[in-house]
Amino acid sequence: MNEVSPAIPVSGEERHASWLELFFDLVAVAGVAQIAHLLHGEPGAGDLGLYVLLFLAFWTAWICFTLYGNVAGERTHTRTVLAAMFGMAVMAAAVPGVHAGEDGQARALALAYVVVRSLASGTWRHRREILVDWPAAQMSLGVIPWIVSLWAEEPARYWLWALGIALDLYVTFTVSARDIIESRRAHDRREETRSRRREAVLPVSVAAPDADHLSERLGLFVIIVLGEGVAQVIEAASEAPWNRRLYGLAAAAFFLLVALWSLSFRHGYAGVPYLTARSLPARAALPLHCFVSGCLAALAAGLGAAAEHLETLPDSTRWLLCASLAGYFLLTGVAAPRQLVGARRRLLLSVVLPCAAVPLLIAGFGAGLGTVAVVWLLVAVTLWPTFYESRRTGHREPDARPGT
Structure with a gap:
């Protein structure tokens, strides 16, 4: 045997x-x-x-x-x-x-x-x-x-x-x-x-995987997806007339991607927000990474489509943008730390649920909003976790490091 x-x-x-x-x-x-x-x-x-x-x-x-x-x-x-x-x-x-x-x-x-x-x-x-x-x-x-x-x-x-x-x-x-x-x-x-x-x-x-090396590889994949968001906007902007709407959208898209980068790496692990090293078994952490990456890639596609519709967004594109961001935040609830029950409940009620609900409200009732306004509202939603954390802890977050 x-x-x-x-x-x-x-x-x-x-x-x-x-x-x-x-x-x-x-x-x-x-x-x-x-x-x-x-x-x-x-x-x-x-x-x-x-x-x-x-x-x-x-x-x-x-x-x-x-x-x-x-x-x-x-x-x-x-x-x-x-x-x-x-x-x-x-x-x-x-x-x-x-x-x-x-x-x-x-x-x-x-x-x-x-x-x-x-x-x-x-x-x-x-x-x-x-x-x-x-x-x-x-x-x-x-x-x-x-x-x-x-x-x-x-x-x-x-x-x-x-x-x-x-x-x-x-x-x-x-x-x-x-x-x-x-x-x-x-x-x-x-x-x-x-x-x-x-x-x-x-x-x-x-086989025993090297956790730190795997975290770096997973983080690199998320960086690739965020970079695809930048590429989508650049590609669409190169074919659109350069006017005030395009400038506003380009700035909003950049700030949105930067805020997502900050959440995924400065407040997360392996590109997944609120995930910490070894807090979840690999069988749960790897699918979570897949679904988070999929939401970010869909959001990147939505930003590219937004640059093609600078006045108002088609309903399907608005839903794509907003639902992708809502899914991203709902998945952070799975990664939220379980060691402190009170801290996890506070994170879910103060960050995860509002940041998932507001994009869905924008998707459902934002048909009259302009394209630039929709993206800036999503920027505000994405910045809320960082603002909330800074107000709660009262100190500045450390710089991001690859694989952490």
């Missing part, structure tokens, strides 16, 4: 993202930009659903290899990561075609996703390690519907993709470490019987 031994982290100097990892994150820039463009113009429910589906798929592929590089460290196989980069680049390039209903691009995206996920699960089998914090990275249950979708037509393929993402979430939240270990042992016994080997199989170890 195989022995399971915990992986012992090697002491040494603090790790930072390698050049290979930073190169890999550049694919995230392309992917987030392509997916955010799904919400340009006046997005409908179908556009929003496709955005959510593709963002979850892209983030899942990215986190699988982020965790692999985190655990493997200097033993990361460069060719495997580069192959995954190519697959994710294909996924990003296929997004516009998927949005346009092109079967060829949709099948290319699904095939690239299957290849990337297969590469990820293969790395863990070869390393003889079990990643209990994110079992979906090494289990292929969620990939099966994507394989079936290669022969499906629209809209059935989209439902299959959604099923695959749902299965990954199911595995993440329900499969225990014991289940994974027993599954690996059963697989090894079958292999021994099939090959009639008598020699002992190498022991399986439990």
Whole structure:
């Protein structure tokens, strides 16, 4: 019977993202930009659903290899990561075609996703390690519907993709470490019987991620998303007439993104507001990071669309902007510290709920407001947590540091 031994982290100097990892994150820039463009113009429910589906798929592929590089460290196989980069680049390039209903691009995206996920699960089998914090990275249950979708037509393929993402979430939240270990042992016994080997199989170890390094990688992803907000406004502004409305919107968008940066890093951890190191298990913290990033990317798309409608916002764009910010703040309630019940209740009542409710009120009753006024109101909402905290504590916050 195989022995399971915990992986012992090697002491040494603090790790930072390698050049290979930073190169890999550049694919995230392309992917987030392509997916955010799904919400340009006046997005409908179908556009929003496709955005959510593709963002979850892209983030899942990215986190699988982020965790692999985190655990493997200097033993990361460069060719495997580069192959995954190519697959994710294909996924990003296929997004516009998927949005346009092109079967060829949709099948290319699904095939690239299957290849990337297969590469990820293969790395863990070869390393003889079990990643209990994110079992979906090494289990292929969620990939099966994507394989079936290669022969499906629209809209059935989209439902299959959604099923695959749902299965990954199911595995993440329900499969225990014991289940994974027993599954690996059963697989090894079958292999021994099939090959009639008598020699002992190498022991399986439990992978222990480097929390500080992972926090830095997660924070870099959020920085990429916020940077996409800047890029969206710049792209739209370069094609719009430069007048007082554009100046006002550009300033408001800049202050909004800066305020979100401050909340995510000066008042948060790994890019998630009010999250602290090790306050949540990785199985909860990683999906939280995904959903927060998704809200920020949708907000970035909304800012780009706002620059195209400088007088008044279409209802769908106003709802996109406001609902994205409301979702961002609602998710901070999940990350709020649980050690002090009174402090958490105060944070929820004084910060989270007002900052989530006011954008929804603007979305529902702000049809008569100008575009610039709407964005400045969102700036005021986003600045409220910092103002509240400074009034309550009476001291200035420390400067932001990457990965904290």
